[in-house]
């Protein structure tokens with residue numbers, strides 16, 4: 248049995264210990280995977296998109312809500328993004344599903360929604376690759392951080408700060424990258440000075456604790 252958990256991917260990759268496939272774009276479901284659905288902040292969507300997420304969550308299709316969040320580079324106004332993001336936070340709470348978050352240059356706004364809404368579900372900032380101050384603020388508020396392909400980039404932020412993430416707040420992912428999940432685990436373990444087995448065990452424990460409502 249494969250040891251590795253992929254918290255966020257856009258590619259059909261069954262065979263991992265667990266993998267959450269983002270089906271927001273209407274991608275077909277793939278047996279052996281878990282699913283997430285959300286409204287990406289880069290796209291402008293209407294109420295019907297929220298209703299579709301609500302329906303899938305109600306039917307027990309989803310293991311998580313997302314990716315969703317806020318992106319200062321998006322063509323959609325931050326105000327509109329915040330509205331849709333908050334509505335998805337509500338769905339995450341209503342169905343007790345963790346939230347997979349995309350955040351670019353909007354971390355103060357993200358934390359302000361967090362403080363206002365006091366969610367009880369886990370918030371996972373996916374593809375984290377920002378500075379130490381933001382990382383520490385997220386961790387202090389109890390958010391989880393997921394690292395992906397940037398861990399292999401010699402000049403990335405996450406490579407520098409991955410050792411600061413407590414074992415119990417860490418996830419790993421492939422997202423839309425063709426880099427094998429194993430490589431991301433190997434490099435992360437090496438940078439953190441732990442074995443791949445220990446890392447995989449910790450991420451799996453986090454997954455089991457967080458995805459308490461997962462289908463099957």
Ligand SMILES: [Zn+2]
Pocket residue numbers: 255256257269314422423
């Ligand atoms: Zn993604």
